[in-house]
Structures are given as structure tokens and as C-alpha cells.
Amino acid sequence: MLLAAAVALSSGSGAARAVGEAVLSGTTSGVSWGIYAGSLSNASLQEEGQGLRVGVPAGASVLGARYDADSRTAVLTYRLPRGLDARSALAFATNQLQLQGFDVGRRTFPSASSARATLSRDGQMIEIQTARQASGDLQVRYVFGGSQP
Numbered sequence: 563m564l565l566a567a568a569v570a571l572s573s574g575s576g577a578a579r580a581v582g583e584a585v586l587s588g589t590t591s592g593v594s595w596g597i598y599a600g601s602l603s604n605a606s607l608q609e610e611g612q613g614l615r616v617g618v619p620a621g622a623s624v625l626g627a628r629y630d631a632d633s634r635t636a637v638l639t640y641r642l643p644r645g646l647d648a649r650s651a652l653a654f655a656t657n658q659l660q661l662q663g664f665d666v667g668r669r670t671f672p673s674a675s676s677a678r679a680t681l682s683r684d685g686q687m688i689e690i691q692t693a694r695q696a697s698g699d700l701q702v703r704y705v706f707g708g709s710q711p
Contacts, residue, residue: 583598585627586627586636591706593686593688594613594614595614595636595706596614596615596616597638598616598617598618599624600617601622602615614688615658616658616659618640619640621642621644622640623641625639625699626638626639634705634706635704635706636703637704638703639695639700639701639702640700641700642700645698646700647674647694648671648673648675648676649671651677651692651694651700652677652679656679659688659690660681662683663683664688665681665682666681667679667681675693677692678690678692680707689705689707
């Protein structure tokens with residue numbers, strides 16, 4: 563598996579990073595994007611021309627982020643002091659994208675520890691997959707699907 567970019571952060575260093583600092587960024591299928599170690603305000607998510615931006619819930623520590631060019635997938639792993647289930651993590655992630663003009667399409671909940679949603683904006687599609695790991699950590703996958711048919 564080819565990793566175009568990888569960042570491994572310990573839970574301590576994730577909390578020390580500035581909120582405005584991207585831990586991973588790129589452009590996929592014409593969509594520029596950035597993953598941030600801190601929480602993002604609603605106002606910052608609604609700014610025009612900044613590309614797609616996603617962060618983590620307040621109080622979360624980013625454990626790692628990576629991008630796989632072959633599957634066009636960005637993966638973010640984080641930990642919260644208190645637990646968050648896969649559905650709540652999906653709601654948090656989809657809300658961030660809705661504030662940026664994405665419309666939620668289909669949502670599915672394959673198991674108690676996983677959830678998925680498909681979103682679109684201006685003919686671009688993105689799928690979000692959330693999974694709660696046995697350790698309690700959350701993994702959020704952003705799959706860039708390209709243009710809608």
C-alpha cells in the first residue's frame with residue numbers, strides 16, 4: 563500500500579499542536595483538503611475558498627493521520643477523554659462538511675461500532691466511514707469519490 567503522506571502523533575503532541583495547524587493536507591479529485599489536530603469553529607468552517615477542512619471534537623487528541631493515494635482516502639485517528647460512539651463521530655464529521663456546503667446523502671450503520679455517510683457538493687462526492695476501535699479510539703476515513711455521474 564502506497565502512503566503518499568503519513569503523520570504519527572502521540573496523544574501528547576496532538577494536544578500541543580496549534581488549532582490552526584494542518585496535520586495532513588492535499589488535493590484529491592480536484593478537492594483541496596486539510597485535517598487539523600484541533601477543533602475548528604463553525605465560522606472557520608464556513609469561510610469561502612479554504613478548501614475542505616475537518617478537525618476533531620474539543621478535547622480530542624490526534625493519534626495519527628495518513629493518506630493513501632491508491633484508494634484516495636485520508637484517515638484520521640483520535641482519542642477523547644470520554645468515549646464517543648461511531649454514530650456520534652459520524653454526526654460530528656458530517657456536520658463539519660454540511661457547514662462547508664456538502665449535502666448528506668445516504669447514511670448507514672453496519673454495526674454498533676461503525677457508521678457511514680455519503681455527501682456531495684458541486685458534483686464532488688465524499689464518503690465518511692467511522693469506526694470505534696477496541697481500544698476506544700476513533701478512526702474516521704474520508705474517501706474522495708470524484709465527480710458524481
